Amino acid sequence: xxxxxxxxxxxxxxxxxxxxxxxxxxxxxxxxxxxxxxxxxxxxxxxxxxxxxxxxxxxxxxxxxxxxxxxxxxxxxxxxxxxxxxxxxxxxxxxxxxxxxxxxxxxxxxxxxxxxxxxxxxxxxxxxxxxxxxxxxxxxxxxxxxxxxxxxxxxxxxxxxxxxxxxxxxxxxxxxxxxxxxxxxxxxxxxxxxxxxxxxxxxxxxxxxxxxxxxxxxxxxxxxxxxxxxxxxxxxxxxxxxxxxxxxxxxxxxxxxxxxxxxxxxxxxxxxxxxxxxxxxxxxxxxxxxxxxxxxxxxxxxxxxxxxxxxxxxxxxxxxxxxxxxxxxxxxxxxxxxxxxxxxxxxxxxxxxxxxxxxxxxxxxxxxxxxxxxxxxxxxxxxxxxxxxxxxxxxxxxxxxxxxxxxxxxxxxxxxxxxxxxxxxxxxxxxxxxxxxxxxxxxxxxxxxxxxxxxxxxxxxxxxxxxxxxxxxxxxxxxxxxxxxxxxxxxxxxxxxxxxx
Amino acid sequence: xxxxxxxxxxxxxxxxxxxxxxxxxxxxxxxxxxxxxxxxxxxxxxxxxxxxxxxxxxxxxxxxxxxxxxxxxxxxxxxxxxxxxxxxxxxxxxxxxxxxxxxxxxxxxxxxxxxxxxxxxxxxxxxxxxxxxxxxxxxxxxxxxxxxxxxxxxxxxxxxxxxxxxxxxxxxxxxxxxxxxxxxxxxxxxxxxxxxxxxxxxxxxxxxxxxxxxxxxxxxxxxxxxxxxxxxxxxxxxxxx
Numbered sequence: 001x002x003x004x005x006x007x008x009x010x011x012x013x014x015x016x017x018x019x020x021x022x023x024x025x026x027x028x029x030x031x032x033x034x035x036x037x038x039x040x041x042x043x044x045x046x047x048x049x050x051x052x053x054x055x056x057x058x059x060x061x062x063x064x065x066x067x068x069x070x071x072x073x074x075x076x077x078x079x080x081x082x083x084x085x086x087x088x089x090x091x092x093x094x095x096x097x098x099x100x101x102x103x104x105x106x107x108x109x110x111x112x113x114x115x116x117x118x119x120x121x122x123x124x125x126x127x128x129x130x131x132x133x134x135x136x137x138x139x140x141x142x143x144x145x146x147x148x149x150x151x152x153x154x155x156x157x158x159x160x161x162x163x164x165x166x167x168x169x170x171x172x173x174x175x176x177x178x179x180x181x182x183x184x185x186x187x188x189x190x191x192x193x194x195x196x197x198x199x200x201x202x203x204x205x206x207x208x209x210x211x212x213x214x215x216x217x218x219x220x221x222x223x224x225x226x227x228x229x230x231x232x233x234x235x236x237x238x239x240x241x242x243x244x245x246x247x248x249x250x251x252x253x254x255x256x257x258x259x260x261x262x263x264x265x266x267x268x269x270x271x272x273x274x275x276x277x278x279x280x281x282x283x284x285x286x287x288x289x290x291x292x293x294x295x296x297x298x299x300x301x302x303x304x305x306x307x308x309x310x311x312x313x314x315x316x317x318x319x320x321x322x323x324x325x326x327x328x329x330x331x332x333x334x335x336x337x338x339x340x341x342x343x344x345x346x347x348x349x350x351x352x353x354x355x356x357x358x359x360x361x362x363x364x365x366x367x368x369x370x371x372x373x374x375x376x377x378x379x380x381x382x383x384x385x386x387x388x389x390x391x392x393x394x395x396x397x398x399x400x401x402x403x404x405x406x407x408x409x410x411x412x413x414x415x416x417x418x419x420x421x422x423x424x425x426x427x428x429x430x431x432x433x434x435x436x437x438x439x440x441x442x443x444x445x446x447x448x449x450x451x452x453x454x455x456x457x458x459x460x461x462x463x464x465x466x467x468x469x470x471x472x473x474x475x476x477x478x479x480x481x482x483x484x485x486x487x488x489x490x491x492x493x494x495x496x497x498x499x500x501x
Numbered sequence: 502x503x504x505x506x507x508x509x510x511x512x513x514x515x516x517x518x519x520x521x522x523x524x525x526x527x528x529x530x531x532x533x534x535x536x537x538x539x540x541x542x543x544x545x546x547x548x549x550x551x552x553x554x555x556x557x558x559x560x561x562x563x564x565x566x567x568x569x570x571x572x573x574x575x576x577x578x579x580x581x582x583x584x585x586x587x588x589x590x591x592x593x594x595x596x597x598x599x600x601x602x603x604x605x606x607x608x609x610x611x612x613x614x615x616x617x618x619x620x621x622x623x624x625x626x627x628x629x630x631x632x633x634x635x636x637x638x639x640x641x642x643x644x645x646x647x648x649x650x651x652x653x654x655x656x657x658x659x660x661x662x663x664x665x666x667x668x669x670x671x672x673x674x675x676x677x678x679x680x681x682x683x684x685x686x687x688x689x690x691x692x693x694x695x696x697x698x699x700x701x702x703x704x705x706x707x708x709x710x711x712x713x714x715x716x717x718x719x720x721x722x723x724x725x726x727x728x729x730x731x732x733x734x735x736x737x738x739x740x741x742x
Binding site for chain 1: 555556558576589596606608634
């Protein structure tokens with residue numbers, strides 16, 4: 001216990017980055033960490049809210065008996081996601097492995113100190129998501145000590161199987177990451193496919209459930225396949241009914257046993273496994289011949305694009321939506337039978353969609369920009385840009401062009417790219433700890449999204465209101481945006497880049 | 502004859518892909534030794550140090566720390582060891598004082614000893630005024646000095662250091678050399694890898710040279726280099742061995 005307590009200390013003391021916030025002397029950083037606390041609080045609120053809507057929807061549709069089962073299945077999926085992410089970082093991605101490995105702790109204690117936070121993060125996510133369903137269940141079916149005990153057991157047990165699977169998946173990811181040269185591309189492709197699957201299912205399900213009766217039918221239709229895919233959800237369902245003790249036992253066994261096995265295996269082989277998956281054979285191939293000489297701008301654009309592809313977090317957050325959103329917005333709904341029927345009944349609606357589609361498309365595209373963190377993402381390597389004999393203007397251009405390549409050239413996009421660049425130059429920060437912090441938690445990304453969307457909403461509104469003159473307004477708007485992009489870019493020309501304040 | 506503090510016997514380590522980093526390396530370090538480990542990049546220095554610190558599993562041979570096999574009882578061995586890697590990745594979100602308190606707890610250093618040693622080494626390494634700052638705000642050299650303070654905190658029998666002088670300012674190099682000498686006079690030993698041959702020549706009573714995983718020279722510094730400088734000897738053996 002003493003070993004575990006000590007090994008968990010570094011993780012515990014900086015929970016929610018409180019230790020950093022307390023001791024940093026940088027007031028800007030302190031302020032930023034305070035805002036991040038608020039962001040954490042919002043994330044914590046989102047899960048029970050989602051759980052609440054799920055439980056309430058099922059309750060109102062007369063499917064109250066299915067609330068816990070669905071919450072349990074969703075929690076397991078969520079816990080798996082949390083486990084894979086936290087497992088990769090905790091087990092194979094941490095930089096302190098050598099440091100901890102040289103301390104006088106048993107391998108078992110080190111392994112457990114990595115596994116426990118994984119389980120706890122999965123438990124927290126599962127508990128937050130399941131809490132509303134549990135409250136609804138107790139209100140609807142009554143509070144008895146037996147029911148409460150079963151529900152508590154379900155909450156505690158549900159994240160165990162995902163945690164064990166998280167160990168496996170994170171080991172696989174670490175193994176691939178150490179060996180596969182194009183792992184970032186693979187992660188990006190998998191990310192696009194997963195996002196596509198999620199958006200597609202979100203688009204398909206509500207079409208068949210437009211009222212409460214429909215929801216009830218949908219709940220019943222999904223119940224069987226869900227229970228077949230994830231049998232513990234069936235046992236959770238049965239455990240809450242009279243005589244469900246055996247089912248609860250099965251649920252406990254299927255969840256606790258894999259985690260126990262994972263804990264034992266890690267306790268025995270953690271360091272060996274760590275070395276095995278993270279140390280790859282060194283390439284024996286010599287350096288390939290370099291490409292034909294080109295201009296500095298071309299080299300910079302290529303570097304930007306490689307940086308984009310090489311950072312899945314950056315690519316997924318700044319680019320993928322550019323292709324995914326329009327397809328999901330226009331492509332899928334138009335081909336769904338329900339939508340087609342609706343458009344046949346109201347031909348005016350189709351005309352309106354056609355008229356506004358460039359703007360709607362632009363609105364979607366305006367929510368992403370690679371430039372919003374392109375300057376800051378140079379990070380610790382910013383010295384390279386500082387010392388290379390290239391004008392700041394060329395560097396800015398390379399970042400703009402790199403944005404336009406994946407987004408397809410369009411005048412509206414150049415405005416968004418210009419806005420992103422302006423915001424990032426204004427709020428640039430090279431001291432981030434990882435790409436996620438910059439891409440997900442920077443003020444410049446938020447501002448780019450807001451200003452880009454607002455600009456295009458104004459244009460869309462004008463086109464909508466202009467009736468017969470819509471085409472002229474659209475052309476005029478495009479010209480104005482082109483001017484705006486020049487106005488945004490020109491002052492940057494003479495602004496020195498990468499000088500740290 | 503006293504039990505060596507570190508006894509490496511026929512150590513071999515091959516990484517996936519068949520690259521042999523260390524090949525049947527044997528080395529003995531006695532109490533009081535300041536042992537320099539010299540070799541080119543990729544020669545196997547870090548692999549040897551990591552294996553001796555109990556971090557890296559090896560394929561053949563054994564490593565004894567104070568007569569105890571690191572394979573059989575790694576925890577007992579690690580209690581006698583301190584290790585700092587070449588790039589000390591410390592917890593950026595802890596303060597220097599929190600980090601040292603953490604290590605003192607890990608090694609069960611008494612309150613009086615920890616206070617005295619933190620004061621002593623904080624003063625000696627010119628770190629006393631910065632211990633309440635976050636490690637994330639330290640320079641590379643300061644992190645290196647803090648990692649060293651953490652190593653000295655539990656008065657180890659053997660201090661393994663991977664490139665300890667990289668990133669230190671000249672004054673810090675002098676201070677660290679002085680501290681290492683004092684530390685080894687008390688009967689402990691330091692085994693460190695370095696590329697700075699001048700430091701090794703002035704500081705170490707023994708040196709070992711490694712090339713492509715094999716030990717090519719080891720022993721008393723004066724005997725190893727003969728009438729040449731260590732630099733000349735190193736260049737010669739790297740070329741001909």
